[in-house]
Amino acid sequence: MKAYTLIFAAISLALSTLTAHAELRAGAHVTNVNPDRYPTIINGNMTGREVSDVKTDVNARAIVLADDDTEIAIVVVDSCMMSRPILDEAKKLASKATGIPMANMLISATHTHSAPASMGCLGSDPDPFYQRFLVKKLAEAIAAAQKNLEPAKAGWSSGDAADFTALRRWVFRPDSMREDPFGNLTARASMHPGYLSENATGETGPEDPELGIIAFQALDGRPIAMMGNFSMHYYGDQAISADYFGLFSEGLKKRIAPKAVEGKPEFVGLMSHAPSGDIYMRDYAKPAPKEKPHTIETYAESLVDIAMQAYQKIEFQADLPLAMTETRMTLNYRVPDKQRLEWARNIVADFENGMPKDGPQVYAREAIILHERQNTEVVNQAITLGELGITTTPCETYAITALKLKAMSPLKKNFVIELANGGDGYIPPPEQHVLGGYNTWPARSAGLEVQAEPKMVESMLKMLETLSGRDRIVPTPAQGPAAKKLAALKPTAWWRSDEFGGRVAEDETANANDGYYEDGVLFYLEGPTDGKEINRCTHFADGRLAARLRDIDDTYSVSMRVWNGMPNDSRDVLGWMLSRDHDNVLTADGDHLGIDKDGHIIFQHGDNDKKRVTGKTVVPRWTWTDITLVRAGDNVTVYINGKPDITTKSTAGFPAKFDQWFVGGRSDNSNNWEGKLDEIAVFNRALTKEEVAK
Numbered sequence: 001m002k003a004y005t006l007i008f009a010a011i012s013l014a015l016s017t018l019t020a021h022a023e024l025r026a027g028a029h030v031t032n033v034n035p036d037r038y039p040t041i042i043n044g045n046m047t048g049r050e051v052s053d054v055k056t057d058v059n060a061r062a063i064v065l066a067d068d069d070t071e072i073a074i075v076v077v078d079s080c081m082m083s084r085p086i087l088d089e090a091k092k093l094a095s096k097a098t099g100i101p102m103a104n105m106l107i108s109a110t111h112t113h114s115a116p117a118s119m120g121c122l123g124s125d126p127d128p129f130y131q132r133f134l135v136k137k138l139a140e141a142i143a144a145a146q147k148n149l150e151p152a153k154a155g156w157s158s159g160d161a162a163d164f165t166a167l168r169r170w171v172f173r174p175d176s177m178r179e180d181p182f183g184n185l186t187a188r189a190s191m192h193p194g195y196l197s198e199n200a201t202g203e204t205g206p207e208d209p210e211l212g213i214i215a216f217q218a219l220d221g222r223p224i225a226m227m228g229n230f231s232m233h234y235y236g237d238q239a240i241s242a243d244y245f246g247l248f249s250e251g252l253k254k255r256i257a258p259k260a261v262e263g264k265p266e267f268v269g270l271m272s273h274a275p276s277g278d279i280y281m282r283d284y285a286k287p288a289p290k291e292k293p294h295t296i297e298t299y300a301e302s303l304v305d306i307a308m309q310a311y312q313k314i315e316f317q318a319d320l321p322l323a324m325t326e327t328r329m330t331l332n333y334r335v336p337d338k339q340r341l342e343w344a345r346n347i348v349a350d351f352e353n354g355m356p357k358d359g360p361q362v363y364a365r366e367a368i369i370l371h372e373r374q375n376t377e378v379v380n381q382a383i384t385l386g387e388l389g390i391t392t393t394p395c396e397t398y399a400i401t402a403l404k405l406k407a408m409s410p411l412k413k414n415f416v417i418e419l420a421n422g423g424d425g426y427i428p429p430p431e432q433h434v435l436g437g438y439n440t441w442p443a444r445s446a447g448l449e450v451q452a453e454p455k456m457v458e459s460m461l462k463m464l465e466t467l468s469g470r471d472r473i474v475p476t477p478a479q480g481p482a483a484k485k486l487a488a489l490k491p492t493a494w495w496r497s498d499e500f501g502g503r504v505a506e507d508e509t510a511n512a513n514d515g516y517y518e519d520g521v522l523f524y525l526e527g528p529t530d531g532k533e534i535n536r537c538t539h540f541a542d543g544r545l546a547a548r549l550r551d552i553d554d555t556y557s558v559s560m561r562v563w564n565g566m567p568n569d570s571r572d573v574l575g576w577m578l579s580r581d582h583d584n585v586l587t588a589d590g591d592h593l594g595i596d597k598d599g600h601i602i603f604q605h606g607d608n609d610k611k612r613v614t615g616k617t618v619v620p621r622w623t624w625t626d627i628t629l630v631r632a633g634d635n636v637t638v639y640i641n642g643k644p645d646i647t648t649k650s651t652a653g654f655p656a657k658f659d660q661w662f663v664g665g666r667s668d669n670s671n672n673w674e675g676k677l678d679e680i681a682v683f684n685r686a687l688t689k690e691e692v693a694k
Contacts, residue, residue: 022067024320026216027148028225028268031060031141033077034240035116036133042239043080043117043124051239058115058242060138061249061270062145063216063225064100065322065385072104072324072383073142076227076270078242079109079134081423083119084379084394086131090138097143103326106381106392107138108420111273112243113234119423121445125355148265152216152224155314156388156413159306162209164299165232167399168192168280169439170200171522171541173570173674180441181363182340188541189435192280195288201565201674202539202622203285204432205278206524207231208399208406211306212274212415214388217316223257223267228307229415231274231399232281235296245271247300248307255308272417275397277426277439285622320386323467327459331424332375332449334442336367344368366443378448379421380456382463387412389468391460394422395448396439400429400524404457404500410470427453429501434519435541454501475500477508480530483679485694486559491681493549495663498536499523505545513682515547520672521664527678528561528624537561537678544665544672546583549682552659554652557683558593559628559692560663564621565675568599573671578629581667583660589653592666593629593638595619601627601638605650615645624678632686642693 034057039050058078065072073094091102116130168191172178176199178187193200208231215226228248235244242249252269260266281299294302336344347364356362383390389411393401395418402416426439426446433440433450440446461472477483477496486494493513495505501523505515520543527537538545558578566574574595581590586607596602601615617640619625628639631652638646663680665672 022069024152024154024318024322025066025149026063026152026224027145027150028063028265029141029144029148030268031062031137031144033058033060033134033137035130037129040130041117041124041127042114043121053240055238055241056246058240059246060141061268062141063227063268064142064145064149066149067322070322070324071100072322073100073106073145075107075138075141076272077107077109077138078112078246079115079118080111080113081109081119081121081419082107084377084422086118086135087421090135093135093139094142097139098146100142104324105142106420108272108392108417109423110243110245110271111234111419112241112245114237114239114241114243116240151219153219153316153318154214154216154320154385155316156212156214157310157313158210158212159310160209161211161230161303161306164281164303165207165209165279166281166283167203167205167207167278168233169204169278169437170284171202171204171435171539172199173201173566174542180436181359186436189437191438193284195284195286197284198567201541202676203525204435204522205398205400206403206526207279208274208402211303213307213310215311215314219318222261222264225268225270226252226256226311227270227272229272229274229417230303231276231279231402233276233279235281235299237296244296244300247297248303251300251304252307255304273419275399275402275416275418277396278398317386322385324381324383325463325467326379326381327463328377328379329455329459330375330377331452331455333370333373333447334449335370335374336442340367341371363441363443369444370442370447376424378424380459381421382460382467384411384467389414389464390417391464392417392420393456394420394424395427396425397427398429400500401453401457403524405460407475408461408472409464410468410472411464424448427456429453431501431522478530478533478535480533480535482530486679486681489683489691492552492684493547493682495545495680497538497678497680513547513549515545517545518543525676527676535678537676539676540664540673542672545663547661548659549661550659552684554633554654555631555686557628557630557685557687560680561624561678562627563624563676564595564619567621569597571671572597575673575675576666576671577664577673577677579662579666581660583667584669586668589655589658590667591631601640601645603636603638603646603648613646613648615640617645628687628692630686630692639692
């Protein structure tokens with residue numbers, strides 16, 4: 001009997017050994033990367049400059065994680081950007097010293113604009129002395145962190161830092177377009193419009209307010225390291241400076257472990273840069289503050305407060321499975337055509353022995369560089385630690401990209417680190433290219449092909465699927481009280497306007513009445529709150545949603561939520577939100593709904609603009625309003641927030657197969673909508689006033 005018991009115990013021990021996770025180990029180290037010679041070149045602006053002073057140290061902060069099968073390194077460097085060749089050289093050197101595979105090394109920049117230049121950008125060249133110096137220091141940081149490896153446990157959490165991040169890229173009115181550096185009037189979008197700007201119609205995308213943290217402790221609870229992940233471009237400081245990223249990191253150390261335990265490594269705080277290509281800290285949708293709301297020090301301290309609140313919620317775990325993978329792909333540059341290349345060569349010929357001095361000179365030089373290079377290799381990575389997923393992009397990525405990855409990842413918690421393993425410039429989503437602006441003008445700072453962003457997103461999602469062994473999540477629209485009430489009314493077509501991008505406006509009903517988004521539509525912005533959920537919406541910037549709805553006669557209803565971006569008196573019609581007519585024309589048979597120059601709802605049937613019917617209620621700018629149009633034969637009623645605003649007689653007599661519908665613009669593309677629209681529902685019947693009130 002004892003023999004059987006011993007055999008059973010041995011089998012149980014063997015099985016438990018096979019199924020248990022390998023022991024997690026963690027080590028961290030901070031390596032100072034201040035230049036070893038001065039003056040040094042600083043990039044991050046249109047042209048470079050030289051400095052010789054240090055306000056706050058710049059550092060390479062490294063974490064090495066390991067189990068029995070995998071060893072990885074994560075390094076966050078106080079730098080504006082670092083090129084892939086420089087980082088590959090550092091990884092090769094570090095791999096030789098540590099044995100960690102190059103593909104298992106993640107090195108990212110914080111994007112401080114007040115650090116030594118390790119790569120060229122726009123009108124600045126790299127500091128060649130600093131490049132060689134930095135390569136060695138990065139390898140040293142990884143090796144030092146590896147030496148500090150010890151058994152560890154990890155955990156993660158997040159806090160809401162919405163008050164400290166906002167959109168800096170806004171859509172401008174059609175009559176406020178700006179000139180690009182090539183002399184063309186193409187810029188419908190621009191950064192920093194100013195507070196409550198009369199020239200701007202709304203933000204170009206959503207923000208990501210999450211401040212994520214991942215922390216590591218020794219098995220006895222002694223803090224080893226904590227890394228934040230936050231989306232805010234940079235604060236701005238005197239050179240040389242680590243900006244708010246360094247202050248946050250040091251703030252964590254002061255709060256968590258200001259003094260090292262004797263014989264043990266010091267605690268390391270880090271701040272990795274989440275996608276912030278279109279992000280800054282000023283909320284231009286609000287009035288200008290009467291006084292500066294914070295200094296760089298108080299800003300960083302406020303983020304530390306949020307991180308510490310999240311830190312208290314962490315449930316640390318040991319034996320978490322660790323995995324990492326990398327994908328390298330070749331992407332094309334948007335190279336100049338023959339005409340632009342000739343223009344560029346003519347300009348550059350005038351400063352062959354010097355550096356560019358203004359915008360046209362900078363972009364002429366960049367055009368030639370893109371022409372010479374044609375394409376480049378970019379690196380994406382994915383890390384999984386238990387149910388935490390970390391993905392990386394080598395670009396200045398928009399916040400919507402992070403939200404896509406977080407929504408579709410198969411992991412429960414996700415961080416996205418930008419400017420990692422390279423510095424390949426802005427990657428706007430494809431729809432953003434149509435609007436132009438600095439973030440899209442072809443240069444090394446924004447030169448990748450239009451489809452670069454979706455290609456990288458797909459690459460990162462596939463890596464997360466591979467590492468986790470699970471399929472990506474298919475996001476669902478908000479299901480709050482208002483959505484449920486609308487669904488109960490059984491619309492014929494219901495466009496929720498919650499897409500991440502693309503051409504298809506998906507119909508929420510089973511009727512398959514999908515629409516089609518034209519160029520000039522932006523996605524996944526914050527819409528009206530539905531209960532506790534954020535309802536996502538689209539922003540229309542001269543594009544429309546076009547659809548064909550058959551079997552709808554002279555009796556129908558349309559409800560939608562509207563947010564007008566145009567100020568009163570900016571044009572005769574601020575915008576047409578709905579149109580039923582033939583495309584590219586205005587016939588005697590169509591129905592059209594819009595807002596006049598005074599902010600009143602207008603209804604027009606036919607092609608005579610003088611026969612418009614005007615409502616009484618003013619629809620406020622930049623405010624969500626519920627609008628419902630009900631046509632019951634010749635009787636038309638337009639409701640604002642559930643109350644009748646227009647009641648009129650209008651003979652319809654629509655011809656057969658009158659099936660073309662447009663949302664966000666008129667059929668003839670006159671004064672298309674400039675602002676947001678959400679929850680567009682079409683009914684093949686006349687809603688009652690009680691139903692509208694719901």
